Amino acid sequence: MGTILERIISEKKFEIKKLKEMDLDTSNSVNTKNFSLVTHLQRDENLAIIAEFKRASPSKGNINMNLNPALQAKSYELGGAAAISVLTDSSFFKGSFQDLKAVREAVNIPILCKDFIIDKVQIDFAKHYGASIILLIAAALTRAELENLFSYAIQQKLEVLVEVHDEDDVQKALSIKPRLIGINNRNLKTFEVNLEVTERLAPIIQSNDTFIISESGIFLRNDADRVRKAGVNGVLVGEALMRSEDLSTSFRELRVPLRKEVKE
Numbered sequence: 001m002g003t004i005l006e007r008i009i010s011e012k013k014f015e016i017k018k019l020k021e022m023d024l025d026t027s028n029s030v031n032t033k034n035f036s037l038v039t040h041l042q043r044d045e046n047l048a049i050i051a052e053f054k055r056a057s058p059s060k061g062n063i064n065m066n067l068n069p070a071l072q073a074k075s076y077e078l079g080g081a082a083a084i085s086v087l088t089d090s091s092f093f094k095g096s097f098q099d100l101k102a103v104r105e106a107v108n109i110p111i112l113c114k115d116f117i118i119d120k121v122q123i124d125f126a127k128h129y130g131a132s133i134i135l136l137i138a139a140a141l142t143r144a145e146l147e148n149l150f151s152y153a154i155q156q157k158l159e160v161l162v163e164v165h166d167e168d169d170v171q172k173a174l175s176i177k178p179r180l181i182g183i184n185n186r187n188l189k190t191f192e193v194n195l196e197v198t199e200r201l202a203p204i205i206q207s208n209d210t211f212i213i214s215e216s217g218i219f220l221r222n223d224a225d226r227v228r229k230a231g232v233n234g235v236l237v238g239e240a241l242m243r244s245e246d247l248s249t250s251f252r253e254l255r256v257p258l259r260k261e262v263k264e
């Protein structure tokens, strides 16, 4: 059986074979327009929100199967999202590259291709369908693989969010000096979610050149405040926004000021 992460990775190996058999017509690529999340984070005075389009997940089952990706993405942009994350994994999250493309055509902010990337061909597809940022999960890669995929993505002019969940991942991630590190509060082996993970790991990442994003399990202002205090620049939010019946209120709740002492 193995952990969910192991199961996903073995499914990816199979998908990668299929991607390699397809001929990507790069003359027909979606225009990525060079949007930069790093540039956004350098200027944002509030907690930045990466809003995720996530129809379903292995831990929660179906979250919201009725939403249109382009319309939801437009509402995220209007609500003040810094970037949009789109799940492209189909087997476990019911996403697709078509969702990514639909979102790219609907908004003018950076888009993160959310998938389990272990091969360059997935980076080519992410870029082709309009991603400006890709995710690399430290726990799914050796240090050498992480380094290779990271430099390949940078050559393709993509930004990279390196995801960590424990101290070993952090050491692996820091060795490649990424500009964006995501701390996943959800353990991809057990599904357990705990914001304490951000509180533990953010202080050991602190560096002027690296922006930190706290990922998963953020629903309320209290959660946003808690990770902001731990020193992060932004949050990645899926379920809370996919279930929200009033997105502008949800965004207002989560966009807490980065420095508490700044008062108007």
Ligand SMILES: O=P(O)(O)OC[C@@H](O)[C@@H](O)c1c[nH]c2ccccc12
Pocket: 052, 054, 114, 115, 116, 163, 184, 215, 216, 217, 218, 236, 237, 238, 239, 240
């Ligand atoms: O729906 P949540 O709890 O707000 O979580 C969003 C996001 O962090 C989560 O979808 C995620 C974080 N890292 C991942 C890696 C792969 C797939 C999904 C994820």
